[in-house]
Amino acid sequence: MPFFFLILMIIAAAVLKSPLVKGFFGELGVRFALKKLNNEDYKILHNITLRDASKTTQIDHIVIGRNGIFVIETKNYQGWIFGSEKSAKWTQTIYKSKKQFHNPIRQNFGHIKMLEQQFPGYQHPMVSIISFSSNSTLKKVDIQSSHLHVLHTTGIVRAIQSYKEPLLTKQAIAAFAAHLEKSNIKDLKAKKQHVQTIKETQQKKKGQLSANICPNCGDPLVTRTGKHGTFKGCSSFPKCRFTA
Ligand SMILES: [Zn+2]
Known part of the structure; x- marks a missing residue:
């Protein structure tokens, strides 16, 4: 990307501060972080939309490597974040203002269920990663389960690399990625239109x-x-x- 364009976008983000722009930068941050993974060993997919009989699901990022399948949900929220694995709502606090939002772990659990339908032969737990941007503070986020991470964007690659056990062959990785790319609904907007x-x-x-x-x-x-x-x-x- 040309440097000039990047500067323009940074200015636009500062001016607009709209959730759309924030979301865009959050995802851009994760994309950038994931570039640190060797693309010989990992297939990385962004913004995949899947559909089953009852619903359509949009997944921010999916990483498929020898060490497993990682499903990443991006939350570009500022302020202090409070939440626990089991609660339905989490809280964002900025000074004295409090806002509630849906538990992103549950949200990503739904994404994983959808992915499991795509790969019924995959017998290992998929890893759920909830990524918050660095301008948030993860105050009290209680996690008990394994294969679950709530972290800042900068910690994603380390979390993925902490899984050492080889689970997938190179062929399986390529086949999974190809299948997802094929299943990805790109023309959702066109269909709605x-x-x-x-x-x-x-x-x-x-x-x-x-x-x-x-x-x-x-x-x-x-x-x-x-x-x-x-x-x-x-x-x-x-x-x-x-x-x-
Ligand atoms: Zn007539």
């Missing part, structure tokens, strides 16, 4: 009907009488055969 367009078309049609305009050709609708009573039909019949 598509649904929106259908809705709008239906609404437009309704409006035209109530204004007695044929939605097919734009000519006026007229009331006709048939075998089964009255109905609305296009005045351009038989050229247009629209009825309602």
Whole structure:
């Protein structure tokens, strides 16, 4: 990335301070941190969207290495962070203002469940990593389970490298990554847009009907009488055969 562009973005972030921009930089920070992992040994995937029968799940980062599968959730929050593994809500405190947010461990647990569906043959626990940006302070975050880390972005690589046992072959790593890339739903926005367009078309049609305009050709609708009573039909019949 050109240096000038980077400076521009830093200024933009300072000015905007919007959650969107903050989130973007949080993820950028994790991407940057993960670059320290040797890409010969690790496959690193960002922003993967998966879907099963009931829901769509977006996962920030997935690292697949000889030493296992690591699922990373990014939280770019400032202030003091309080939370425990079991509680439904965590708390962010900035001076006297307190805000609650969903327990990110539970959130990432959902991501892992979705990933387990993708790799039913993988018999080891996937490692859950919750990464907070360095401008937060992890005050009281109680963790009891293994294969679970709540840490600052700067600690991600060390946490991943602390797993020494070889679990996956090079071929398995490549196959898992390829499968995820293939399953990744890239056109989620396009699909949502598509649904929106259908809705709008239906609404437009309704409006035209109530204004007695044929939605097919734009000519006026007229009331006709048939075998089964009255109905609305296009005045351009038989050229247009629209009825309602
Ligand atoms: Zn018509």
